[in-house]
Amino acid sequence: MIDTSWLKISKSGLYIVPAKAHIDPVRSVNTAIITHGHADHARAGHKHVIATPQTLEIMAVRYGANFAEQKTAVKYNQKIQLAGVNLTLIPAGHVLGSAQIAMEYADTKIIAAGDYKRKSDPTCAPFQVEKCDVFITEATFGLPVFSHPTPEAEIQKLLEVQQLFPERSVIIGAYSLGKAQRIIALLRAAGYEDTIFIHGAMKKLCELYVSFGIELGSLQTTPIGRIDNQQISLANKFILAPPSAMGTKWAQRLCDPLIVSASGWMQVRQRAKQGGVELPLVISDHADWNDILRTIKEVEASEVWVTHGREDAIIHACTQMGLAAKALSLIGYEDESE
Amino acid sequence: MKIFADLLHSLLYAPQRLVKQAYLVEFIKNTPDPDRGYALSALTGELSIQGVKAGLIRKIAYQKCDPVLFDLSYDFVGDLAETTALIWPNTTRQVSGIRISDIISKLKTANRIDAGTLVQEWLDQLPESQRWALLKLLTGGLRVGVSARMVRLALAQSYQIDVNEIEQIWPLIEPPYLELFNWLDGKADKPDAAGRAVFRPMMLAHPLLESEIAEMDFASFQAEWKWDGARIQLVSGSDGVRIFSRSGDDISGTFPEIAKPLSWHGVIDGELLAGNPNKIGSFQQLQLRLNRKKPSVKMISETPVFMRVYDILFDNNIDVREHPLEYRREVLEAQMKTGLKTCYLDLSPILADASLANLQTWRQQCRAGGLIEGVMLKNKTSSYQAGRIKGSWFKWKRDPLTADLVILYAQRGHGKRSSFFSDFTLGAWGEGSEYDAQTLLPVAKAYSGFTDDELKKLDKFVRENIIQKFGPVREVEKTLVVEIAFDSVQYSKRHKSGIATRFPRFKAIRWDKPARDANSISDLIAMIDI
Numbered sequence: 003m004i005d006t007s008w009l010k011i012s013k014s015g016l017y018i019v020p021a022k023a024h025i026d027p028v029r030s031v032n033t034a035i036i037t038h039g040h041a042d043h044a045r046a047g048h049k050h051v052i053a054t055p056q057t058l059e060i061m062a063v064r065y066g067a068n069f070a071e072q073k074t075a076v077k078y079n080q081k082i083q084l085a086g087v088n089l090t091l092i093p094a095g096h097v098l099g100s101a102q103i104a105m106e107y108a109d110t111k112i113i114a115a116g117d118y119k120r121k122s123d124p125t126c127a128p129f130q131v132e133k134c135d136v137f138i139t140e141a142t143f144g145l146p147v148f149s150h151p152t153p154e155a156e157i158q159k160l161l162e163v164q165q166l167f168p169e170r171s172v173i174i175g176a177y178s179l180g181k182a183q184r185i186i187a188l189l190r191a192a193g194y195e196d197t198i199f200i201h202g203a204m205k206k207l208c209e210l211y212v213s214f215g216i217e218l219g220s221l222q223t224t225p226i227g228r229i230d231n232q233q234i235s236l237a238n239k240f241i242l243a244p245p246s247a248m249g250t251k252w253a254q255r256l257c258d259p260l261i262v263s264a265s266g267w268m269q270v271r272q273r274a275k276q277g278g279v280e281l282p283l284v285i286s287d288h289a290d291w292n293d294i295l296r297t298i299k300e301v302e303a304s305e306v307w308v309t310h311g312r313e314d315a316i317i318h319a320c321t322q323m324g325l326a327a328k329a330l331s332l333i334g335y336e337d338e339s340e
Numbered sequence: 341m342k343i344f345a346d347l348l349h350s351l352l353y354a355p356q357r358l359v360k361q362a363y364l365v366e367f368i369k370n371t372p373d374p375d376r377g378y379a380l381s382a383l384t385g386e387l388s389i390q391g392v393k394a395g396l397i398r399k400i401a402y403q404k405c406d407p408v409l410f411d412l413s414y415d416f417v418g419d420l421a422e423t424t425a426l427i428w429p430n431t432t433r434q435v436s437g438i439r440i441s442d443i444i445s446k447l448k449t450a451n452r453i454d455a456g457t458l459v460q461e462w463l464d465q466l467p468e469s470q471r472w473a474l475l476k477l478l479t480g481g482l483r484v485g486v487s488a489r490m491v492r493l494a495l496a497q498s499y500q501i502d503v504n505e506i507e508q509i510w511p512l513i514e515p516p517y518l519e520l521f522n523w524l525d526g527k528a529d530k531p532d533a534a535g536r537a538v539f540r541p542m543m544l545a546h547p548l549l550e551s552e553i554a555e556m557d558f559a560s561f562q563a564e565w566k567w568d569g570a571r572i573q574l575v576s577g578s579d580g581v582r583i584f585s586r587s588g589d590d591i592s593g594t595f596p597e598i599a600k601p602l603s604w605h606g607v608i609d610g611e612l613l614a615g616n617p618n619k620i621g622s623f624q625q626l627q628l629r630l631n632r633k634k635p636s637v638k639m640i641s642e643t644p645v646f647m648r649v650y651d652i653l654f655d656n657n658i659d660v661r662e663h664p665l666e667y668r669r670e671v672l673e674a675q676m677k678t679g680l681k682t683c684y685l686d687l688s689p690i691l692a693d694a695s696l697a698n699l700q701t702w703r704q705q706c707r708a709g710g711l712i713e714g715v716m717l718k719n720k721t722s723s724y725q726a727g728r729i730k731g732s733w734f735k736w737k738r739d740p741l742t743a744d745l746v747i748l749y750a751q752r753g754h755g756k757r758s759s760f761f762s763d764f765t766l767g768a769w770g771e772g773s774e775y776d777a778q779t780l781l782p783v784a785k786a787y788s789g790f791t792d793d794e795l796k797k798l799d800k801f802v803r804e805n806i807i808q809k810f811g812p813v814r815e816v817e818k819t820l821v822v823e824i825a826f827d828s829v830q831y832s833k834r835h836k837s838g839i840a841t842r843f844p845r846f847k848a849i850r851w852d853k854p855a856r857d858a859n860s861i862s863d864l865i866a867m868i869d870i
Contacts, residue, residue, distance in 0.1 A: 146405060147413045147426035261355075269426065270417055271352060271472075272483065272758040276792055280353050315412045322406070 005108040021084035037116025038100035056099025094118040095129035097180030114138040120293040124187040137303035141311030142288040150290040156283045157188045171236040174262040175245040201243035345473035351484040364494035377516025384488035418758030421475035435465040507726040511539040537577030539584040541726035545733035561717040563694035569613040576602045604679030610649035617686040650688040661724040740825040743859040750802040761802035763787040772862025781837035789846030821853040
């Protein structure tokens with residue numbers, strides 16, 4: 003008989019009662035176990051942070067070296083104990099350093115997968131399947147309309163438009179942590195060797211990825227804020243920028259930019275169309291419908307909890323498979339940004 | 341089907357109109373008949389395929405996919421064709437070279453059951469992008485940001501001719517427009533409308549912007565009231581009298597008392613209003629008639645309609661569209677006393693002394709009754725041309741009413757708002773209604789007026805404040821106040837609150853305002869002016 007009474011939902015997020023620790027808390031707490039470095043999961047202001055060495059470094063880049071009084075770096079698959087709870091951080095395949103949190107207590111093993119994906123990504127350790135009693139999954143793309151193509155095929159489209167419009171700069175909206183580095187690495191793997199331009203906000207994170215041994219090739223920060231109202235010719239170049247920078251003066255100063263957006267949402271045409279996107283790329287750092295269901299089967303859990311996203315459909319599918327499933331309706335976690 | 345799918349994809353993501361038009365020109369030049377005509381008719385909304393409706397597509401989809409999962413997906417994606425295309429499994433039996441014309445000719449001869457089988461077969465044979473294009477073709481509503489006008493502009497550009505020539509013959513042709521293409525390709529004569537009761541494209545007005553007022557020379561404009569009815573065109577030909585709506589639909593059957601033979605032949609433009617020239621009825625009354633395809637004798641006598649005429653296009657089969665408005669007005673005034681003298685036609689008066697000061701006053705006064713929406717300004721020298729012509733006709737509407745309302749329910753939208761919670765039901769406090777003052781009663785449904793950025797914030801608000809679900813509808817915490825603009829308020833028996841707002845849209849989101857401070861039903865009743 004599985005016992006899950008020791009893992010509760012609090013206003014701050016998932017709470018491991020005996021360990022007095024939260025997972026990805028959305029407000030400041032004493033002890034926080036962080037799955038990965040995205041801002042909605044890794045917030046500033048906790049006293050003690052437990053995470054992979056990579057995630058701790060990412061948080062240091064974001065919030066300064068002294069972002070917590072105490073930091074505990076836990077390597078992948080290294081076992082630690084917290085007040086009788088056995089904890090292991092397992093690769094989640096989402097971004098550099100991303101981890102599933104495996105917890106064992108009262109003869110029950112629960113895995114909080116955090117955000118995860120199963121498609122290839124040269125910039126982080128691949129998702130590791132680990133059997134458990136309760137699997138806590140996200141459901142960002144938890145609808146059967148979401149079936150992400152291989153990222154390699156999507157990257158080819160980028161190279162094609164670059165050839166098709168040699169006079170335009172190709173500006174790619176991608177999240178600064180993870181997506182940007184993944185696209186750069188995919189371009190490199192596709193044989194693109196030219197300098198890739200990046201928005202200033204991505205510089206430190208790219209350097210961090212390189213320091214962890216991920217090859218990104220020649221990168222250059224796009225000159226911004228230097229010359230007033232003068233258009234910068236980066237014709238026929240790739241420029242990466244966070245989605246938030248796409249509509250700003252920064253982007254307008256590039257000559258005739260061709261707006262690309264890389265996200266799992268790009269599959270829904272009208273939604274892709276919304277941001278003025280000219281080339282939508284379906285490249286996601288989250289598992290698609292089939293991958294969520296495949297993962298649920300592979301971990302052989304008897305119970306599935308769904309944190310955030312399109313939980314209704316996942317719960318319906320789990321019930322069809324004979325699994326107990328429930329929605330946690332955690333709030334404060336963003337959908338994949340566009 | 342591949343070239344059509346590629347075209348739709350290019351059009352959807354093309355950032356500007358000119359780019360879209362360029363894609364259309366390429367398509368027109370490189371696609372054979374009759375495929376190009378069918379494809380273009382799908383874009384103009386004129387293609388109609390009997391027997392394949394949304395219900396059939398849904399039925400087919402339910403056979404392929406768990407209905408619960410399909411409905412959840414449809415609710416999210418907001419488009420039946422796209423949901424079905426995405427959810428349909430890829431097979432290994434893909435076939436290339438399926439042509440639009442084959443699809444249409446096969447469906448034309450198929451019965452409903454066969455049609456379902458055919459569509460399933462094609463869906464199995466096509467990749468996702470072409471499944472989407474096929475389903476869009478069958479269900480209509482392409483939503484790729486192309487208007488019928490843009491298609492005609494692209495045709496004109498492809499063949500280097502004046503778009504007005506295309507506009508004029510457009511009402512004569514039907515998909516796949518072989519008559520048109522044969523003429524354009526020099527293989528046949530130009531289709532001729534002479535004497536036939538066919539629709540002529542209407543001239544439209546631009547809204548007058550605040551910034552334009554200073555530069556307007558009001559003396560060179562003819563001012564009229566902007567009547568709050570339905571724009572119609574009356575065409576009298578050797579084959580009888582027809583009434584057309586603004587979009588060119590034949591609505592003669594709906595208004596038999598106006599579509600009666602006349603000895604005069606020609607085309608006039610005006611507003612259909614409820615009541616009679618001496619006492620205009622409300623827009624609500626007109627709506628009763630507009631909604632009825634074949635009105636009963638009782639309905640015709642209880643809710644009469646008439647046409648208030650303001651322009652003339654053809655007079656006794658002479659095309660007067662190239663003449664200036666002043667000249668057309670003289671012709672019209674003369675005919676209204678002779679050939680057009682009937683009890684169901686009257687003339688829209690010209691407003692004398694249309695100075696800026698007077699116009700401003702009239703605009704504000706015309707709230708009374710809700711029968712007039714504002715003023716029209718028409719350049720006295722303007723010829724009658726299809727579409728919105730810069731500097732020719734302006735509409736200057738009265739300022740909208742506004743109220744602070746609370747968001748009660750939200751639903752995901754369609755088209756460009758798909759997958760976001762974008763359709764909102766808004767409520768006012770019950771004071772002044774037959775319900776408790778402490779309850780919020782729905783008074784408006786609004787789904788426009790916000791920016792893309794605001795839409796994302798609204799979507800987030802809904803997702804984090806859901807308290808109940810009713811199918812696709814989400815009830816939310818009653819905390820968010822929105823300032824809503826609307827054209828008028830009317831009593832309505834259909835609504836629990838007893839009132840309805842017309843054309844409500846977002847003006848501002850009041851994140852700062854407590855729900856308690858929102859308006860009440862009695863505030864809204866005070867705004868009723870009929």
